[in-house]
Amino acid sequence: MTALWSSAQCRSGHCASCAGERLFEQPVCADEHELGECPEWACVSCGHAVILGSAQLARPVRRLATV
Template structure:
């Protein structure tokens, strides 16, 4: 992984379907992550999606509260 950052929402990564280095960006996050903090990235040329981060760095954006009866 090269991780050539140009901003928190854009980076350059190897795209397997495109077979080369391509720009990736973060699509709008449906999980409530702030811009630049979502682990989901998509190739701007083909749309191939990847998730970047470690299990420790990826945490839920929302916490669900359940009530006991």
Template sequence: MTALWSSLRSEHCPDCAGERMFEQPLCVDGHEPDTCPDWACTDCGLAVFLGAPQVPARTRTLVTAAA
């Protein structure tokens, strides 16, 4: 059986008004393990977005004129 939650961390929960444990669900958006910004409070279930999304770096192709 596959686990539904992967990571745990302690954060302030606005709904619980205190420090609580947050769990990270398995990501369905394609993030690498332990990099998904979605977390949920283990006490009340409040879902939060912690951290900035990872955006792939842009690459440029240099085009030069033939001599």
């Protein structure tokens, strides 16, 4: 995705549904992320949603103890 940042809540990029460059905005975050930190983005033209960022583990990985 190409990125031309215009603000923390707005960017342009390629929308798969519109098949072209469109403006994307961050909707109001239900997960209480800080302003500009939410990975969810929505196309202003069609509403197609994308999640940008790296995956985070929901819980720590348990390591096997070796003796």
